[in-house]
Each structure stands twice: as C-alpha cells, then as structure tokens.
Amino acid sequence: MDTNSKQIRGRLARFGRTVIGFARRMTRDEGGASAVFFAVALLMLTPMTLGLVDVYISTTQRGQLQDALDTATLYAARSSATTTAEIDSIGDAALIANLVLPEGESIVESNFVLDGVKIVSTAAITPPGISPQIWNQQNLRATSEVVRNSNHVEVALVLDTTGSMGGQKLTDMKTAAKDLVDIVVQDTQTPYYSKMAIVPYASAVNVGSSSLASTLRGSAPTGTATTPTKKTYQFTKSGGGTTTLNITNCVTERTGAQANTDTAPGVALLGRHYASSCGSASIVPLSTSKSALKTKIDSFTATGVTAGHIGLAWGWYMVSPNFGDLWPSASNRPAAYGTNELLKVVILMTDGEFNTAYCNGVNAKNSTNSDVKINCDATNGTAFTQAQALCDNMKAKDVIIYTVGFALGGDPNAVAIMNQCATDAKHVYLPSSGAALKDAFKAIGQDINSLRLAK
Incomplete structure (x- = not known):
C-alpha cells in the first residue's frame, strides 16, 4: 500500500473511533432528546461509513495485489x-519483492504453474479490517497469465x-535417450x-523401405553387375x-560437389549400400x-561397424527443409531455414x-573395421574428414550441434571430432x-529448453 493510502486509512480509522466515542458520550447525556437522537443516528451511520472505507481500501489493495502478481508472473x-x-x-520471490502490505496483513496464497508455454498464477492476501467486527470479509484474490516468448524446436x-x-x-x-525425449518434446x-x-x-543408415531407398539413391534393377x-x-x-553382395535398404554417402551438403536428393542422389545386412x-x-519415439529407441539392437558421418548427415537431413518432400505428412517436414522463432538442433552420440x-x-x-572391403579407397575420404565437412556446413546454416562421446x-580421433563438430x-x-x-x-x-524459451 502506498503512503497516501496508509494516511487515508489512518485518518478514517481515527475519525471512526472519534465518532463512536462522541456518540457514546451523547447517549450518556440525559439533558436533551435531540442529543440522544443524534447519538443514535451516529451509532447507526458510523459502521456503514467504516464499511465503505473498507470497500475503498479493499479495492485499492486488490489492485495493488494484481499489479504485483502481473509483475511477478512476467518475471517468472x-x-x-x-x-x-x-x-x-x-x-513467489518476485511477488514478495513487489507487494508492500500494511502491518497486520499477509500473503496467504501464492502459486505459479507452468502450463506449456504459459505461466498461470494465483495469489491471495488477508483483507483490511477497519471494522472486522461487523463485516466478515474474504481474502483478496488475484490471477494472472503470461504466454512465454518461445521458439519452435526441431531436434x-x-x-x-x-x-x-x-x-x-x-x-x-x-534410458538416457528416452529421458531426453520427455524433456524436449512438450505435451502442449x-x-x-x-x-x-x-x-x-x-x-x-536404414531408411526403412525399399521404395524410399530407391527415391534417395535411384532404383536398382534386378540382376547382378560388376x-x-x-x-x-x-x-x-x-x-x-571376388565376392557378391546384395543391395540393402540402407544408404551411404553421396559423391561429387554435393557430398557434404543437404542438397535435395532429387538433385544429387545418395549412395547405395551393398552388404550382408543393413x-x-x-x-x-x-x-x-x-x-x-520411445518405442523406436526400445527396438534398438547393437550390431555392425561405425559410419558416424552417415548418421551425422542424416541428423542434418531430418531438420533440413530440402529433404522435407520425403515425408508424406506435413507434421514430419522441417520448416524452412530462417523461419522466425525456430531452432534446428542435431545431437550426435x-x-x-x-x-x-x-x-x-x-x-x-x-x-x-574388419568387415569385407572392396579394392578401392573411400571416394570422399575418411569418415572423420567427411564428418568435419558436414559439421562445418551445418553450422553455416545455423544448425546447433551437440556432441556426446560415450565412454570413448x-x-x-573420436575426442577430436566431438570437439571439432560441436x-x-x-x-x-x-x-x-x-x-x-x-x-x-x-x-x-534443459539447454534446448532454455534456448526454446529465450527471447
């Protein structure tokens, strides 16, 4: 409550006490009927007057509570x-700092709840009491709601x-990956x-179906060729x-000028994968x-050798608008680069x-690795060389990259690429x-969520 309100309240309280005392003295004066009548009238009117004062003070304090709660909710x-x-x-801390209450009054309720991208708050304080013996007043309450500044997130x-x-x-x-799903993917x-x-x-990387694999790398007719x-x-x-291997539903690196870019597969096809399994x-x-997402994670089995650069490339493709046409549902398609309030993130483990x-x-x-090898070196260079080029190109598109080297x-070499790529x-x-x-x-x-909620 501000200084003026305190002064008004004090003066009105003193006035009320003075009037009540005067009225009581008048009732004891037996010298005149008019004095008695006047005293009785004062006794009847004074509580009503003090009640109006309570209404005024309550309205003022409710407004101050609302202002303080709005400020605290915005701060949160x-x-x-x-x-x-x-x-x-x-x-809670912000509300206490912003709300000044008269002596004898207190905050009896303060709740701030995160509801998706909204903060919903409620608060209550004890009522003023110039005439509490007459009016049994309820606590003064206020509510507030603020939509947080936020970003869309594609991870x-x-x-x-x-x-x-x-x-x-x-x-x-x-376990760790499923926990991450729960943190990043919001219910709202x-x-x-x-x-x-x-x-x-x-x-x-297994793309799941032969039809999608054919779209990505071009169709492969039935038969054997050298x-x-x-x-x-x-x-x-x-x-x-010599040996013979069958094509799989996996894809490998593409070659040429677009080897380490996210150019659409319709412009530059990805590499085929010949192996005993995907x-x-x-x-x-x-x-x-x-x-x-968690069901897919639970389905993982451990097998095969490590082409981390191909996994990394597909992390990029999943958030690249240039690969969006691969997915039949609009909800699966990444938004365009440069979209307002959008974060694109790749996490490599x-x-x-x-x-x-x-x-x-x-x-x-x-x-x-120790698997069967063809009699030619990698067209694009080593996996680490390709990974570094992919990371550089991703970062140039403002894709945020986290790297996780588990029990390296x-x-x-592994430590180096974790540091260079991030x-x-x-x-x-x-x-x-x-x-x-x-x-x-x-x-x-948590860091992604902090970025998601950044201004």
Whole structure:
C-alpha cells in the first residue's frame, strides 16, 4: 500500500473511533432528546461509513495485489526455468519483492504453474479490517497469465547402435535417450511446437523401405553387375578374389560437389549400400509423439561397424527443409531455414572411432573395421574428414550441434571430432558411465529448453 493510502486509512480509522466515542458520550447525556437522537443516528451511520472505507481500501489493495502478481508472473515467464517447481520459486520471490502490505496483513496464497508455454498464477492476501467486527470479509484474490516468448524446436537425435554398444551401454543409452525425449518434446504443441527425429546408425543408415531407398539413391534393377548398378553387386575384395553382395535398404554417402551438403536428393542422389545386412534400426522423421519415439529407441539392437558421418548427415537431413518432400505428412517436414522463432538442433552420440567409409557403396579398402572391403579407397575420404565437412556446413546454416562421446576411452580421433563438430565447447559432453550419459542428455535437454524459451 502506498503512503497516501496508509494516511487515508489512518485518518478514517481515527475519525471512526472519534465518532463512536462522541456518540457514546451523547447517549450518556440525559439533558436533551435531540442529543440522544443524534447519538443514535451516529451509532447507526458510523459502521456503514467504516464499511465503505473498507470497500475503498479493499479495492485499492486488490489492485495493488494484481499489479504485483502481473509483475511477478512476467518475471517468472522471462526466466529460463523449465519446471513448475522452478517457476513457482521464482514467482513467489518476485511477488514478495513487489507487494508492500500494511502491518497486520499477509500473503496467504501464492502459486505459479507452468502450463506449456504459459505461466498461470494465483495469489491471495488477508483483507483490511477497519471494522472486522461487523463485516466478515474474504481474502483478496488475484490471477494472472503470461504466454512465454518461445521458439519452435526441431531436434534430430543421432544414436550409435553399433556392435560396440552391446550390453549395458545400449541399455544406458536407451534410458538416457528416452529421458531426453520427455524433456524436449512438450505435451502442449501450440502455439509453439517441439519435434524430435531419431537417427540410429551403424555401418550406414536404414531408411526403412525399399521404395524410399530407391527415391534417395535411384532404383536398382534386378540382376547382378560388376558395377554398382543392379540389386546385386560383384566386386574385387581388397585382399584379392571376388565376392557378391546384395543391395540393402540402407544408404551411404553421396559423391561429387554435393557430398557434404543437404542438397535435395532429387538433385544429387545418395549412395547405395551393398552388404550382408543393413545393420541398424530404421529412422523416424520429426514427430511430436513421445510414445512412437520411445518405442523406436526400445527396438534398438547393437550390431555392425561405425559410419558416424552417415548418421551425422542424416541428423542434418531430418531438420533440413530440402529433404522435407520425403515425408508424406506435413507434421514430419522441417520448416524452412530462417523461419522466425525456430531452432534446428542435431545431437550426435557415439562410443568410438568412425571406422567405416565407402567406395561404390561397399565398405572401402581404407576403412579400419574388419568387415569385407572392396579394392578401392573411400571416394570422399575418411569418415572423420567427411564428418568435419558436414559439421562445418551445418553450422553455416545455423544448425546447433551437440556432441556426446560415450565412454570413448581417450580415443584421440573420436575426442577430436566431438570437439571439432560441436557448436562450441559448451556443447560437448564426454560421459564415461551410464549415469553420466543420463546426466549429459538431461543437461542437453534443459539447454534446448532454455534456448526454446529465450527471447
């Protein structure tokens, strides 16, 4: 309450007490009927007058409560807090700081709730009481609501499902990844959406269907050829002799000028994949369905070698508008680059060295894995060289990149690409245990939410 209100209240209270005292004295004066009548009238009118004063004071204080609550709610909304508990703590402190109450009155209720991108608050204070013996007044209440400044979020989670991820490591990754889904994908999708795509990778990336694979890399007619043009490819192995492999539903690097860009596949086709198997679970485009994303994560098995650069490329493709036409549903399609209030994010997770690159759609001679290799080196260079080029080009499009090196064991190449690829040092995580991996994914999710709620 401001100084003027306090002064008015004090004067009115003193006036009321004076009038009541005067009236009582008049009733004791037996010298005149008119004095008695006047005193009785005063006794009847004074409580009504004080009641009107209470109404005035209540209206003034309710307005001050509303102003203070609006200010506190706006302050909480502008914070980077992402849970109701955090919002409530910030809002309570701001309300106390902004609301000055007269002596004897207090805040009896203060609640700030995070509801999607809104902060909804309620507060109550005890009423004024110049004449509490006559009027049993209710607490004074106010409510407020603020829509937070926010951003749409498109996140691609790129996960290592190679053979080295078997056992407890895969279990730990599944737990951490599902927690991340819950943090990033919001229950309320209006007025701002938050979507996530899943890209599991091993020796390549499985796009899920032969029809989509054909769209991406061009159709492969039935038959066998000694060039990579048919569904079956016969080639010379790096150690001599020939072997034959079938095409899979996985895709590999594209070659040429668009090798490390996100140019649409209709302009530059992706590479084919000839192997004994595809070696990874299939991708999930951008989705708001937590259950679908977590079901896919639960389906992962650990198998195959590590083509981390291909997983990384597909992380980019999932948030690239140039690949949007691949998806039949508009809800799966990324928005255009430069869209207002939009964040595009790629999270790359690996447990070790990128040891696989391709020549003619087959594991290249200079790959460092132990699988069957073709007798030619990788067309685009090593997996690490390609990964670095992809990261540079992504960052040039303002894609935010987080890297997570899980139990790398000091592998210098893997540590180097984690540091070189990320947006900056603050976006690099090198957890050495399952608990640390869970903490890393939680920290990334909270950071994404902080960016989502940034002005």
